[in-house]
Amino acid sequence: MTIFFALSRCTSISREKDAMRYEFHFKGVYRGKKVEKIIGKSDIKLEINENKEYVLKLIFLSMNKTDLIGYVKKITKLEEISY
Secondary structure: OOOOEEEEEEEEEEEEEEEEEEEEEEEEEEEOEEEEEEEEEOOOOOOOOOEEEEEEEEEEEEOOOOOOEEEEEEEEEEOOOOO
C-alpha cells in the first residue's frame, strides 16, 4: 500500500456507482509518470467543495494515462491549517 500527499484544488464532484469521485487539479510527476489530474475515490460523501483547496492523503490505486487514482484516506481544507 502506497500513501501519498498532495495539495490541490477540487475541480469536479460526481457519483460513480457505489463511490464518490472527486477530481483535483494537479500538474506534476508520480514515480516518473506525468500527472495532470488526481481522482480521489471514497465510499462516503466527503465535505469537499468545488474550487476549494485541500491537503489530500490518499492510498494509491492506479494510473490511467495522466490521471492518478487514489482512495481518499484524509482530507483537510487548506484554509483550516494554521501555522
